[in-house]
Amino acid sequence: xxxxxxxxxxxxxxxxxxxxxxxxxxxxxxxxxxxxxxxxxxxxxxxxxxxxxxxxxxxxxxxxxxxxxxxxxxxxxxxxxxxxxxxxxxxxxxxxxxxxxxxxxxxxxxxxxxxxxxxxxxxxxxxxxxxxxxxxxxxxxxxxxxxxxxxxxxxxxxxxxxxxxxxxxxxxxxxxxxxxxxxxxxxxxxxxxxxxxxxxxxxxxxxxxxxxxxxxxxxxxxxxxxxxxxxxxxxxxxxxxxxxxxxxxxxxxxxxxxxxxxxxxxxxxxxxxxxxxxxxxxxxxx
Amino acid sequence: xxxxxxxxxxxxxxxxxxxxxxxxxxxxxxxxxxxxxxxxxxxxxxxxxxxxxxxxxxxxxxxxxxxxxxxxxxxxxxxxxxxxxxxxxxxxxxxxxxxxxxxxxxxxxxxxxxxxxxxxxxxxxxxxxxxxxxxxxxxxxxxxxxxxxxxxxxxxxxxxxxxxxxxxxxxxxxxxxxxxxxxxxxxxxxxxxxxxxxxxxxxxxxxxxxxxxxxxxxxxxxxxxxxxxxxxxxxxxxxxxxxxxxxxxxxxxxxxxxxxxxxxxxxx
Numbered sequence: 001x002x003x004x005x006x007x008x009x010x011x012x013x014x015x016x017x018x019x020x021x022x023x024x025x026x027x028x029x030x031x032x033x034x035x036x037x038x039x040x041x042x043x044x045x046x047x048x049x050x051x052x053x054x055x056x057x058x059x060x061x062x063x064x065x066x067x068x069x070x071x072x073x074x075x076x077x078x079x080x081x082x083x084x085x086x087x088x089x090x091x092x093x094x095x096x097x098x099x100x101x102x103x104x105x106x107x108x109x110x111x112x113x114x115x116x117x118x119x120x121x122x123x124x125x126x127x128x129x130x131x132x133x134x135x136x137x138x139x140x141x142x143x144x145x146x147x148x149x150x151x152x153x154x155x156x157x158x159x160x161x162x163x164x165x166x167x168x169x170x171x172x173x174x175x176x177x178x179x180x181x182x183x184x185x186x187x188x189x190x191x192x193x194x195x196x197x198x199x200x201x202x203x204x205x206x207x208x209x210x211x212x213x214x215x216x217x218x219x220x221x222x223x224x225x226x227x228x229x230x231x232x233x234x235x236x237x238x239x240x241x242x243x244x245x246x247x248x249x250x251x252x253x254x255x256x257x258x259x260x261x262x263x264x265x266x267x268x269x270x271x272x273x274x275x276x277x278x279x280x281x282x283x284x285x286x
Numbered sequence: 287x288x289x290x291x292x293x294x295x296x297x298x299x300x301x302x303x304x305x306x307x308x309x310x311x312x313x314x315x316x317x318x319x320x321x322x323x324x325x326x327x328x329x330x331x332x333x334x335x336x337x338x339x340x341x342x343x344x345x346x347x348x349x350x351x352x353x354x355x356x357x358x359x360x361x362x363x364x365x366x367x368x369x370x371x372x373x374x375x376x377x378x379x380x381x382x383x384x385x386x387x388x389x390x391x392x393x394x395x396x397x398x399x400x401x402x403x404x405x406x407x408x409x410x411x412x413x414x415x416x417x418x419x420x421x422x423x424x425x426x427x428x429x430x431x432x433x434x435x436x437x438x439x440x441x442x443x444x445x446x447x448x449x450x451x452x453x454x455x456x457x458x459x460x461x462x463x464x465x466x467x468x469x470x471x472x473x474x475x476x477x478x479x480x481x482x483x484x485x486x487x488x489x490x491x492x493x494x495x496x497x498x499x500x501x502x503x504x505x506x507x508x509x510x511x512x513x514x515x516x517x518x519x520x521x522x523x524x525x526x527x528x529x530x531x532x533x534x535x536x537x538x539x540x541x542x543x544x545x546x547x548x549x550x551x552x553x554x
Contacts, residue, residue: 088494089485091470146547168439168460170470173484174496177442177460178549184415185422185446185543192423210411211399211439216419230411230439231401239401249406259409 033057035225049266058223058266060203062105063112063129066162070270071116071125078114080147086139091171097133105131109140110165113148115157118270121277123160124152130164130204137209138169142179145213149186149197158196158277163214166232167207180212187213196280198273201228201251201260219276220260221269222251228260291455293481293490297463299455300434304509308335308350308393311433314516315391316341316348322379324371328408331372333364333396336379338388342524347383349376349444350393353434366435367400370413373443377417380424389427389527392444397462399440414443421446422546423539427530429523432456432488432497448542449526450496451519452488454503458496459486496549 031040036055045052049069050059061069067076085098102108110132115124126148128135137145145161152159168176190197199217203226210230214220222228229236229249237244247253254260264272291299299305312319312335319339323330335350351368354360376392383390399410421428421444430447436458452458460466463481468474485491488500501518504511530538 089483091483170460170466173460173466174458174486174491174494175549177438178496178546180415180439180442181418181422181446181546182549184418185546188419188422189543191419208439211414211443212418213415215409215412215415229406230399230414231406235401236403236406240403244403248403257407257409259412 051266056224056265058203058225060130060164062131063107063127063162066127067112067114067116067125069266070118070127070160070162070273072118072120076114076116076125078112079151080113080144082108083140083143086172086175088139088175089171089173091173094171097171101132105129107132109144110135110137111141111144113144115151115155118160118277119274121274121281123158123273123277124148124155125160125162127162128164128209133169134166135164135209136166136169136176137179137183138172138176139179141169142176142182145183146179146186149183149190149213152195152197153186153190153193156193156195158198158280159190160198160200160273161213161217162200162202163205163209164202165205165207165209165214167209177208180208184212184216187216191216191218196276198276200264200269200273201254202226204228206230206232215259219262221262221264221272222254222260223269224251224263224265226251228254291487292478293457293484293487294463294478296455296487297435297457297477297481300457303355305434306509306512306515307355308352308395308433310512311393311431311516311519312337312339312348312350314512315520316346317343319348323375325374325378327374328371329369331364331369331375332362333366333368333400334372334375336375341389341391341527342520344524344527345386345388347379347388347390348393349380349390351396351441351444353395364400366396367398368396368440369400369402369405370408370410373399373413373417376444377413377420380421380428384424384426387426389429389530390424391523392428392430392447394430394432394436394441394445394458395434395456396437396440397435398437399443414439417443418446422542425535425539427527427538428542429526431501431519432458435462437462446542446546448530448538448545450498451501451522452491452497452499453501453508453515454488455508456488457481457486458488458491459484494549 033052035057038054111128113126197217201222316339321337353366354363428447430450432452463477464474467476467480491497
């Protein structure tokens with residue numbers, strides 16, 4: 001398929017260039033799938049919801065794209081879009097790093113929260129973003145997610161959380177750790193109010209996020225082949241002094257071990273979420 | 287004077303082998319202690335000692351993380367690093383405490399939850415999350431005491447409480463200073479520097495509002511005058527239980543919620 005097109009391009013003129021060099025030359029329009037190594041036309045990947053058309057690998061996507069893929073157009077109203085940066089440890093370079101990332105990603109933090117509709121079904125959404133410090137949870141991320149959960153409880157709406165995170169944010173130390181407790185207890189209140197929570201785990205979901213709200217949804221979905229776990233693979237390998245088997249801590253592994261409900265491909269995600277929301281609709285707003 | 291100790295010195299003190307362990311606290315604090323075993327699902331995690339007994343005549347449930355004093359005991363206890371079944375044993379017995387209206391005392395001393403293959407297969411993240419989830423709404427007083435090393439989610443998992451004490455030379459942090467240094471400074475040998483910056487001492491955490499009270503340690507070393515520490519702790523816990531039990535359960539839970547709700551909002 002695409003690789004054949006590349007080969008043709010490579011043979012233009014008399015010199016035959018190696019594929020890898022060609023891919024470097026064509027950077028900008030082409031990307032290489034890090035899973036199947038196929039050279040892909042960027043626009044095609046984009047149109048395919050950032051899933052490799054060749055092997056089905058789900059590439060990481062921004063919170064903005066995620067929202068566009070899931071929420072009905074024009075219905076998303078963002079909450080707390082601009083919370084002040086906090087630097088409790090006065091960690092050297094941290095504020096600058098955040099500011100640079102804000103500039104680069106045009107995001108304020110590693111999660112966007114708001115209210116929106118999915119085929120007309122209203123829900124509160126929290127969508128994490130891996131481009132912002134690997135989706136790590138510091139005080140702002142914790143606060144936004146907690147607020148979103150509390151808002152769902154107050155408005156008697158379901159909540160959907162798209163998770164992608166390297167875990168608690170180290171630069172805010174113990175304050176980051178405490179966000180696990182804060183988000184979790186808010187989740188418990190929502191639970192006690194009889195409201196629905198759905199967590200969607202995407203690549204990667206690890207550390208303090210796995211060990212808090214991500215593991216506590218009434219229904220837990222995951223994208224195919226996402227890395228999901230508490231400890232990172234490198235830490236485990238160093239501890240047990242052996243190489244982890246292929247697929248260890250993948251979505252498929254978690255499904256087999258009973259920790260998630262269902263693996264859902266990106267193209268079906270909106271439909272599946274709608275189905276879940278619709279079935280629970282009568283239990284909300286009571 | 288001990289207020290002047292460097293953070294790294296406290297890390298070392300918190301980890302000392304001769305430092306009293308959870309079993310010493312149980313032995314000195316609790317009468318007629320009976321250990322209860324197992325999570326009713328998979329196994330019995332020896333990194334946790336859980337059970338029932340009396341605190342000055344009041345029936346209580348104790349949930350404690352246990353490091354070993356000797357290499358042999360440490361091997362048995364997995365160096366105080368729990369597996370998921372440890373947290374699930376804790377959850378089971380905390381719910382039991384709620385059923386019978388017993389206050390819960392949790393004792394925290396762990397280098398972190400065990401990052402092993404089996405732990406991942408059995409849902410380490412879920413077990414920690416579930417423990418915090420359940421504790422946040424348990425209708426019985428919960429008192430937590432950080433006695434040595436309180437590291438990462440593995441410690442926090444049993445630290446959702448109405449009152450949190452910390453021994454003066456204990457440490458409580460997002461992860462070990464070595465781990466912090468290797469992630470943020472790309473050099474684990476910078477752990478001393480990391481410890482200073484992490485705000486992990488009892489004094490730092492009191493200031494940040496993460497813990498409620500510091501239990502002072504005797505100048506001649508906690509292991510040399512342990513009775514004094516236990517006496518202080520006993521009096522304080524008894525007073526707390528009496529105070530918390532005066533509240534309506536809804537008020538107790540609301541206060542517990544607010545405690546964690548405010549963390550992170552109190553500094554700037």
